Amino acid sequence: MLTEMWPAGTATAKRGPARRGLVHRVAVTDVLSRVNAVAVLLVAVDVLAVAAAATAVSAHRGAALVLAATLLGVRASSRLYRRRLWLSWLHDLPRSVASTMTAFALLTCVALLTGQDPATTTAVQSAVLAFAVIGEPARLAVFAFGRWCRRRLGRCDRTIVVGAGKVGVDLVGTMLRHPEFGLRPVAFVDSEPQPDAASLPVELLDEDLSTAITRLRAGTVVLAFSHARDSPVVDAAIAAHRLGCTTLVVPRMFELHEDGPHIERLRSYPLVRLRSAPTSRPAWWVKRGLDVLLAAVALAALLPVIALCALAVLVESGRPVIFRQVRVGMDDRPFLLYKIRSVRIGDVDDSQSRWSVAGDARVGPVGRFLRRTSLDELPQLWNILRGDMSIVGPRPERPAFVREFSAIHDLYWARHRVPTGLTGLAQVHGLRGDTSIADRARYDNYYIANWSLWLDVKIVLLTVGELVCRRKR
Structure with missing residues (x-):
């Protein structure tokens, strides 16, 4: 049950050599699971788009290298290659356009400050515009391909939902109906589940979260609301975090929660993505x-x-x-x-x-x-x-x-x-x-x-x- 997860008084006793081995095994699995196919394809598409754009405007090698480093660096810092649930090109388009415009402005300033001849400056600017024209349709294709793989090939993260109240039950139902978001629910963890939870094709667990993550090979943990009076959600978040799982949290007053840098969307539900454990960065x-x-x-x-x-x-x-x-x-x-x-x-x-x-x-x-x-x-x-x-x-x-x-x-x-x-x-x-x-x-x-x-x-x-x-x- 949820209340059995690493209670404060026994936390130290429960994490001996076996626990360290468990952490190591999950950490290795986590490293492999972090190689996200959509993110890799987005990087590959941008690299090819930069190469094609530089070739199209006949930019010399030095200018092409600066162009590639600036574009890819700005876009990486804008988190365009992040892991994500919602594979929506339209949702990502403003961020993508903004990063390309930022790279355009940076390259123009560098060219002016270093005294480049007008032809080189124009070639670099044209290459950035060509990159956008070539890259955006390719990104659209990557997102469509990613959704298809999740729906047809089952390329989804095995997910445990902590909290089987109304919100948790709705989340699991949404995951089952919409696999294109990349989450496949395998279990609930809750000491007082809502009756509707039993009708869903997922397990209702009677074990601690750490053991469940390992046994079910879960890569994602979603923290929802529970009816249990002593539901240690923070303990659950730390347990998932410590074992290398992607951790998503349903925020309080989620109905009024706006989108932001660390907010994912599962249909109408906002989910806060917690940062990965420091030691994994x-x-x-x-x-x-x-x-x-x-x-x-x-x-x-x-x-x-x-x-x-x-x-x-x-x-x-x-x-x-x-x-x-x-x-x-x-x-x-x-x-x-x-x-x-x-x-x-x-x-x-x-x-x-x-x-x-x-x-x-x-x-x-x-x-x-x-x-x-x-x-x-x-x-x-x-x-x-x-x-x-x-x-x-x-x-x-x-x-x-x-x-x-x-x-x-x-x-x-x-x-x-x-x-x-x-x-x-x-x-x-x-x-x-x-x-x-x-x-x-x-x-x-x-x-x-x-x-x-x-x-x-x-x-x-x-x-x-x-x-x-x-x-x-």
């Missing part, structure tokens, strides 16, 4: 590359500082100078986190169960200085190089506290969808030490939902600013 590989580069450079540059800090700890309280502690990382995998020891070693090791050492007599002057300046965190650069952590991400916590906080705070477990970090959005908003766990979870989940490389840069800059201001106080 190409930009995430850029993030990982930057993590390795920056951590390696920082570790090499700061080795003398780390050595001095270690020497100060050694003089104040002896060995060991490096403190190792088990923390929980991405997908609940435990790892050893490294820090410069700031607390004197006692008779009892309470590091896994004691929340804060604020006011602890075991923290000497050196330890207080290291903690105040965050110099004790520098060995975590090694964790970043190893792949245990990232420079920016939710801060890692100890297993006992992960279990405790997951049982108390909504969606605390969902922080582990991405690697943990040396710094994070919660920390630059003052949530360090003994502060609100609920606020931290909200900031961390906001970070994951809105992740971008620019957001990481902002957090790093804010962290540097906070460290500088803290030293001045």
